[in-house]
Amino acid sequence: MPFNLDSIRAAHERIRAHIHRTPVMTSSRLNDASGASLFFKCENFQEVGAFKARGATNAVFALDDGAARRGVATHSSGNHGAAVARAAQLRGVPAHIVMPSNSAKVKIRAVESFGAQVVFCEPTEEAREMKCADVIEKTGATLIHSFENEDVIAGQGTAAVELLEDVADLDLLMCPIGGGGLLSGTAMAAKSMQPRIKVIAVEPANADDAAQSFRAGRRLVTEKKFTIADGLRTNIGEPNFVIIQRYVDDIVTVSEEAIVSAMRTIWETMKIVIEPSAAVPYAAIMEGKVDVRGKRVGVILTGGNVDLEALPWNCSRDR
Numbered sequence: 006m007p008f009n010l011d012s013i014r015a016a017h018e019r020i021r022a023h024i025h026r027t028p029v030m031t032s033s034r035l036n037d038a039s040g041a042s043l044f045f046k047c048e049n050f051q052e053v054g055a056f057k058a059r060g061a062t063n064a065v066f067a068l069d070d071g072a073a074r075r076g077v078a079t080h081s082s083g084n085h086g087a088a089v090a091r092a093a094q095l096r097g098v099p100a101h102i103v104m105p106s107n108s109a110k111v112k113i114r115a116v117e118s119f120g121a122q123v124v125f126c127e128p129t130e131e132a133r134e135m136k137c138a139d140v141i142e143k144t145g146a147t148l149i150h151s152f153e154n155e156d157v158i159a160g161q162g163t164a165a166v167e168l169l170e171d172v173a174d175l176d177l178l179m180c181p182i183g184g185g186g187l188l189s190g191t192a193m194a195a196k197s198m199q200p201r202i203k204v205i206a207v208e209p210a211n212a213d214d215a216a217q218s219f220r221a222g223r224r225l226v227t228e229k230k231f232t233i234a235d236g237l238r239t240n241i242g243e244p245n246f247v248i249i250q251r252y253v254d255d256i257v258t259v260s261e262e263a264i265v266s267a268m269r270t271i272w273e274t275m276k277i278v279i280e281p282s283a284a285v286p287y288a289a290i291m292e293g294k295v296d297v298r299g300k301r302v303g304v305i306l307t308g309g310n311v312d313l314e315a316l317p318w319n320c321s322r323d324r
Contacts, residue, residue, distance in 0.1 A: 049309030063160030162190025185245030
């Protein structure tokens with residue numbers, strides 16, 4: 006079957022019983038500040054605390070029974086690993102999650118809580134890929150890549166389907182870009198359902214390979230600097246970039262300061278917890294990188310998994 010909106014709708018049917026249909030929230034204060042009508046799709050309330058539950062669940066449940074029995078494997082330092090582990094537990098199959106040795110303990114515990122086997126490796130992309138390939142060779146497990154996988158992309162696209170079903174006549178749809186799984190599915194779903202909608206992705210200026218690639222018309226691999234939005238440090242995937250070139254209207258970048266400010270503003274104004282990566286689209290609105298005035302704008306808040314011991318602002322005061 007060709008990969009299209011039908012693939013995303015099939016994914017939605019497959020995973021519907023295993024995920025939340027997350028709410029769409031609004032804020033009159035943020036509308037007034039931006040001059041737009043903003044509609045936030047709150048994937049911070051999703052299973053495992055992030056949109057990753059959608060793609061991982063679709064990919065695991067799309068496997069035939071023979072492949073599923075041999076288990077699944079992936080490499081991840083965070084949300085995708087937990088999402089694959091959860092999906093495997095739901096299907097009753099083994100999961101092997103390769104994690105860097107310096108992964109946050111809270112993320113390791115999250116993966117282990119779903120019964121997955123955690124395999125540690127050195128904290129480099131090459132080490133992760135080599136260790137995962139070794140695990141697959143030994144176990145026969147199927148790789149569930151976090152973004153270079155059509156079933157994962159289709160699952161991620163279901164968030165946009167829900168948003169566009171719940172909110173009519175959006176002018177813009179915005180989401181972050183890392184490896185491109187969410188953006189690929191979002192853009193394909195949005196343009197197929199509402200051809201005149203504009204899809205705009207946002208990434209940190211310190212991790213701007215997607216924006217550079219988009220401008221150059223070819224996929225570029227760059228060295229990433231530090232960014233607080235660590236979920237977006239990944240270089241864009243090859244199949245993802247092909248979809249993005251076809252369906253995405255623009256990719257803009259934002260500063261670290263704007264990401265922190267946007268995150269804090271949403272916490273304080275909407276009273277919800279979002280992680281730095283989820284704040285990136287609103288940061289672009291705050292910095293004026295996207296003209297939203299007078300428009301109806303959908304924003305996917307991708308997740309809410311935050312280490313509360315390491316918030317980027319000072320929560321303590323001398324008493």
